[in-house]
Amino acid sequence: MRTVLSVLVRNSAGVLSHVSGLFTRRGYNIDSLSVGETEDATKSIITLVVSEEEEMVRQIEKQLYKLVDVLEIRELTGEDALKRELVLLTVKSSRETRHELLTLINVFKARVVDMSESEIMIEMVANPRRISGFLRAFSEFGIIEMARTGTIALPFPASG
Amino acid sequence: MAKNNNNQGSSAKTSATRTEKTVLTKSGAEVLIDTVLANKIDSCWGYPGGAILPFYDAMYGSNLKHYLVRHEQAAAHAAEGFAKATGKVGMCIATSGPGATNLVTGITDAKMDSVPILALTGQVATTAIGTDAFQECDIYGITIPITKYNALIRYADEVADITETAIRVAQSGRPGPVLIDFPKDIQVAHTARLKPGKLPIPPRHYEKPPVVGDLARLADAINRARAPLLYVGGGAIHSGAYANLIKLAEKAQIPVVSTLMGLGAFPGTHDLSLGMLGMHGMAYANKAVQECDLLISAGARYDDRVATDKSDFASQALRAHIDVDQAEINKRVKVDFYIAGDLNDVIAELIPKVKQVKERAWVTFCRDLKAANPLRFNKNGSFIKPQQLIYRLWQKTRGEAIISTDVGQHQMWAAQYYAFNGPRQWLTSGGLGTMGFGFPAALGAKIGCPEKDVVVISGDGSFQMNMQELATARMYNIPVKIIVFNNGFLGMVRQWQELFYENRFSSSDMDYNPDFAKLCAAFDIPAKRITADHEVEEALDFLLNTKDVCLIEVAIPREEKVYPMVSSGTGYREMVDFDSSKEAGDEVKIIPNEPAARDGYVTRGKK
Ligand SMILES: Cc1ncc(C[n+]2csc(CCOP(=O)(O)OP(=O)(O)O)c2C)c(N)n1
Numbered sequence: 073m074r075t076v077l078s079v080l081v082r083n084s085a086g087v088l089s090h091v092s093g094l095f096t097r098r099g100y101n102i103d104s105l106s107v108g109e110t111e112d113a114t115k116s117i118i119t120l121v122v123s124e125e126e127e128m129v130r131q132i133e134k135q136l137y138k139l140v141d142v143l144e145i146r147e148l149t150g151e152d153a154l155k156r157e158l159v160l161l162t163v164k165s166s167r168e169t170r171h172e173l174l175t176l177i178n179v180f181k182a183r184v185v186d187m188s189e190s191e192i193m194i195e196m197v198a199n200p201r202r203i204s205g206f207l208r209a210f211s212e213f214g215i216i217e218m219a220r221t222g223t224i225a226l227p228f229p230a231s232g
Numbered sequence: 233m234a235k236n237n238n239n240q241g242s243s244a245k246t247s248a249t250r251t252e253k254t255v256l257t258k259s260g261a262e263v264l265i266d267t268v269l270a271n272k273i274d275s276c277w278g279y280p281g282g283a284i285l286p287f288y289d290a291m292y293g294s295n296l297k298h299y300l301v302r303h304e305q306a307a308a309h310a311a312e313g314f315a316k317a318t319g320k321v322g323m324c325i326a327t328s329g330p331g332a333t334n335l336v337t338g339i340t341d342a343k344m345d346s347v348p349i350l351a352l353t354g355q356v357a358t359t360a361i362g363t364d365a366f367q368e369c370d371i372y373g374i375t376i377p378i379t380k381y382n383a384l385i386r387y388a389d390e391v392a393d394i395t396e397t398a399i400r401v402a403q404s405g406r407p408g409p410v411l412i413d414f415p416k417d418i419q420v421a422h423t424a425r426l427k428p429g430k431l432p433i434p435p436r437h438y439e440k441p442p443v444v445g446d447l448a449r450l451a452d453a454i455n456r457a458r459a460p461l462l463y464v465g466g467g468a469i470h471s472g473a474y475a476n477l478i479k480l481a482e483k484a485q486i487p488v489v490s491t492l493m494g495l496g497a498f499p500g501t502h503d504l505s506l507g508m509l510g511m512h513g514m515a516y517a518n519k520a521v522q523e524c525d526l527l528i529s530a531g532a533r534y535d536d537r538v539a540t541d542k543s544d545f546a547s548q549a550l551r552a553h554i555d556v557d558q559a560e561i562n563k564r565v566k567v568d569f570y571i572a573g574d575l576n577d578v579i580a581e582l583i584p585k586v587k588q589v590k591e592r593a594w595v596t597f598c599r600d601l602k603a604a605n606p607l608r609f610n611k612n613g614s615f616i617k618p619q620q621l622i623y624r625l626w627q628k629t630r631g632e633a634i635i636s637t638d639v640g641q642h643q644m645w646a647a648q649y650y651a652f653n654g655p656r657q658w659l660t661s662g663g664l665g666t667m668g669f670g671f672p673a674a675l676g677a678k679i680g681c682p683e684k685d686v687v688v689i690s691g692d693g694s695f696q697m698n699m700q701e702l703a704t705a706r707m708y709n710i711p712v713k714i715i716v717f718n719n720g721f722l723g724m725v726r727q728w729q730e731l732f733y734e735n736r737f738s739s740s741d742m743d744y745n746p747d748f749a750k751l752c753a754a755f756d757i758p759a760k761r762i763t764a765d766h767e768v769e770e771a772l773d774f775l776l777n778t779k780d781v782c783l784i785e786v787a788i789p790r791e792e793k794v795y796p797m798v799s800s801g802t803g804y805r806e807m808v809d810f811d812s813s814k815e816a817g818d819e820v821k822i823i824p825n826e827p828a829a830r831d832g833y834v835t836r837g838k839k
Contacts, residue, residue: 082433085384089376097377127562134559140381140401140433 074103075129076155076225079118079136080110080144087141091118094139100124100132104222115143119224121200148225155199155225159207160185164214165192173213180206191216257422260388261290264352264414267395267428269295273323273350275314275679277307281327283367284354286419299679299708302700304331306672308338309698311349313673315342316659317634318680319472321402322349328356329367332413333374337666340378342409344663345493346466348402349409351375357417358386372413380408381437385415388423396428400438405574406557407470441556443573443581450552450571451585453526457550459594460486461524463509463538466493466662467531467556469655471575473497477530480579485589487598489517491532492647493662500651500825501631506598507651507825510538512644515605515796518804520598521546529553531575534565535663541803554578602823607648608795608810612817614764618642618717618788621768622649623822625687625715628772633685634659636674638694639667640724642717644794646689651825657684668697674712675705685713685776692718692745702755705781713775714783716748719790727793748785759783791815 081087088107095102103121110117122132129147136142148155165173165187173192177184182196196206200223207218258266264287268276275297280288291298301307304326311322326335332353342349356365372384381401383394398410431438454460462481468474474497481488481504488498489509498505509517521527527546531554532538539545542565553561553570561570571578609619622645625633631651636659637643643660652658659677661669670690678686695716705712719726725740752759758778762771762785771784795810812819 085386086372086376086382089373093376127566131559131563134561138380138557138559140397140437143434 073123073125073129074149075122075124076148076153076223077120077122077133077136078146078148078225079120079142080146081116081118082141082143083109083114083116084141087116088118090139090141091136094135098135100128106222106224108224117224119222121223146227148227153225153227155223156197157200157203157221157223158195158197159203159218159220161194161196161207161210161218162191162216163194163210164190164216166190169213176209180209182206255426257424258426259286259290259420259422260385260391260414261287261419263388263391263423263426264395264412265290265294265296266426267392268323268350268399271321271396271399273321273399275299276323276325277301277310277676278325278352279304279307279327279331281331281354281367283328283356283416284325284331284352284414284419286416287325287352287354287414290419298325299675299704301672301704303698304334305337305668306675306698306701306704308335308349308351309341309666309669309672310676311351312338312342312345312347312669313636313659313676314680315347315349315676316673317656317677319470319656320348320680321399322347322676323352324349325352327354327367328371329369332369332371336374336378337664339375339409339411341661341664341666341669343378343380345661346407346470347409348407350398350402351409351411353411353413354419355384355413355415358415359417361415371411375411378409379411381433382411382413384413385418388418388421389425391418391423392425392428393432397431397433397438400431401433404438405441406467441573443571443577445571445573446569447571447578447581448585449569450528451582453550453552453569454484454486454528454582454586457526459524459597460484460526460528461520461549462486462488462498462528462530463491463521463532464488464494464497464530465491465532467575468494468497469531471531471556472655473530473576473579474655476576476579476583478502480583480586483583483588484586485592485595486528487520487595489513489520491535491538491662492660494532495647495658496652496655497531499653501653503599504595505651505825506602508647511540511798511800512648512794512796513798514607514648515807515809516598516601518796518798518807519601519605522548522804523597524549526550527552529555529567530579531555533560533563536564536800539565540798540800544803544805605809606821606823608812608819608821609792610812610815610817611820612789612815614766615789616762616765616768616786617820618645618786618792619649619822620820621715621772621786622646622689623824624768625772626650626824628776629685629687633657633687634674634677634681636660636670636677636686636688636712638670638690638697639665640691640694640722641719641727641792641794642689642691642694642723649822649824667694670694671698671712671714672701675701675710678710678712687775688712688714690714690716691723692716692720692742693722695748696746699751702752702757702781706755706757709780711779711781713778714781715775716783716785717788718745718748718785719788719792720745721790723790723792724794726790730793748783752783757781757783759785761785761787763787
């Protein structure tokens with residue numbers, strides 16, 4: 073099961089080592105980790121996507137909570153949170169495939185960033201599932217290079 | 233600006249001493265010493281070197297008493313021994329690089345056994361960090377997984393806050409080691425921040441945790457249980473739950489088994505005590521676990537030396553878990569319900585909720601289990617049996633001594649045959665199993681508890697791992713009493729090789745052991761070597777009556793094994809007990825925690 077944990081941390085020099093070290097040391101499976109500042113410059117959010125059973129996720133949360141730099145942990149797995157990833161991609165393109173590529177880019181609501189005779193560079197922001205579908209669709213054209221961020225997430229505003 | 237910062241601490245205190253009022257700045261080293269002293273830490277163990285010299289200079293003539301060890305590992309263990317015996321924070325110091333890395337084993341040991349120690353290491357100057365400078369090492373990075381909190385001080389203004397934070401974190405909740413890495417230039421840099429302000433970490437790390445969980449359900453389960461059993465661990469000692477545990481056990485008539493780390497959390501000679509459970513636990517303790525219908529873990533963590541087979545550990549019973557560390561709950565064995573919080577608080581709340589029980593058939597059943605399954609070994613000619621010697625030591629010290637052990641067979645015999653009257657008498661490396669722990673830890677304990685007898689129980693292998701500390705003991709006249717059981721082997725390794733590797737004794741033979749008495753002579757330490765049974769009495773008297781640090785080397789048969797034994801990964805059903813018919817000699821049976829057994833003890837001196 074994939075679980076998204078949003079961990080609010082104090083911006084201290086060693087915070088990332090503490091968090092990532094915990095995962096290697098205890099053998100937790102982690103799909104992605106992304107870090108960035110928040111609205112408060114003294115705090116960052118580390119978004120973790122972990123593939124573990126429910127029991128283990130609870131254990132991970134408790135272990136994280138023991139770290140002195142961890143301020144708050146939120147689980148943002150379900151429908152109540154917006155999840156986004158960014159992917160950058162260069163794909164082979166030729167006169168014959170260009171039209172098909174552009175149609176696909178349109179379908180996925182991705183964006184062309186640059187183009188040459190033989191390559192096309194694309195960016196896309198979407199939820200992790202759509203990103204994976206997008207990558208599958210383009211893989212048959214021949215992916216030259218790809219870079220992908222980890223998932224970040226925020227809860228939707230409470231309605232009412 | 234300086235004046236402003238000075239007001240950070242309690243102004244009443246500042247104005248109380250005239251000198252402090254006039255001092256507007258101090259060096260980082262001085263502020264660290266002040267902060268440590270303000271937290272009632274007044275002794276430390278360590279070893280100087282280049283990167284920590286300014287600190288040693290500031291310590292010179294201060295009220296922080298320093299004990300110079302002969303190897304930094306011993307400094308960390310001595311700090312542990314002090315902390316375990318007193319409940320206060322122990323402190324150790326090393327220089328950068330090799331000094332710091334020599335502390336690592338001791339810090340890890342403290343992490344595994346939840347011992348509050350403060351390790352202070354010198355570091356190269358902030359301007360040199362990251363350049364692979366002489367004796368630079370990333371001790372901050374190295375100690376991330378083995379500390380509760382660690383910090384590299386970057387500015388002199390941070391010294392008070394970081395030191396205060398470290399000390400508070402070490403002691404709170406589930407205690408543990410903390411490390412401060414102190415660059416040389418910051419040790420001498422001046423600051424006006426002389427006292428800690430608001431601590432930079434969330435309060436949950438230094439305030440007492442609240443009690444959460446199903447207290448009513450636990451009380452109800454106790455009141456309904458036919459055969460309840462308390463399973464106490466090291467957490468019971470840390471939380472000071474001794475008096476309340478006795479109250480609870482007596483009120484509801486609940487027998488008590490203890491982990492290796494929990495020994496002394498409940499009086500070993502109490503009628504309800506069933507001694508130690510687990511891999512080398514008493515057969516009656518393990519059998520009680522298999523028979524109970526409610527198992528209450530009190531500050532114990534269902535670890536692999538106790539719940540040897542996690543799928544078959546008290547699986548017939550309702551399992552409850554009380555622990556100050558939430559992360560221990562359901563970590564290894566799934567429990568039916570839990571309470572998170574300080575154990576002593578939980579037990580105190582529980583006592584009025586449980587029904588007074590007069591007699592329980594279950595308690596009688598446990599008493600019978602004890603009588604039917606004593607500890608056993610064979611007496612064979614004039615060979616000295618370590619079990620008997622430890623039992624005799626227990627009688628002579630009335631169960632009141634502090635016993636500090638190394639790791640191996642001698643450790644298990646000590647755990648089995650010495651029934652502790654109370655908490656903080658038993659110093660042993662349980663989680664990490666660190667050979668070399670016992671002697672330096674005893675030195676720390678003796679400094680913390682000068683009025684108590686402190687006895688080291690060690691093996692010929694383990695003692696050689698930190699025997700250089702004989703010089704420290706001599707230098708400061710720290711009168712610990714050392715017993716080295718010499719079986720000429722790494723005994724516990726030999727036992728496994730005999731049982732699981734068809735007697736292939738690969739590198740467990742300790743050929744060329746030193747003559748320990750002669751070794752002591754070189755340090756001007758009185759010592760004796762004994763080889764025959766009739767010498768035991770006199771040797772123990774020598775040990776207990778000598779006012780100085782002293783040692784006895786005790787030759788024991790190499791074939792002696794520790795029983796009972798539950799192999800790792802197997803359940804208590806497969807426990808192997810001693811079989812007298814397989815060994816030479818006549819069987820001796822001992823129930824070490826039986827109060828009557830103490831009748832014959834000899835009172836020594838006037839006391
Ligand atoms: C530092 C360290 N190295 C290795 C071990 C593995 N080990 C566990 S018990 C033991 C033998 C201990 O021998 P000794 O101190 O003579 O005690 P005995 O078992 O003979 O009583 C060894 C090598 C350990 N626990 N610690």
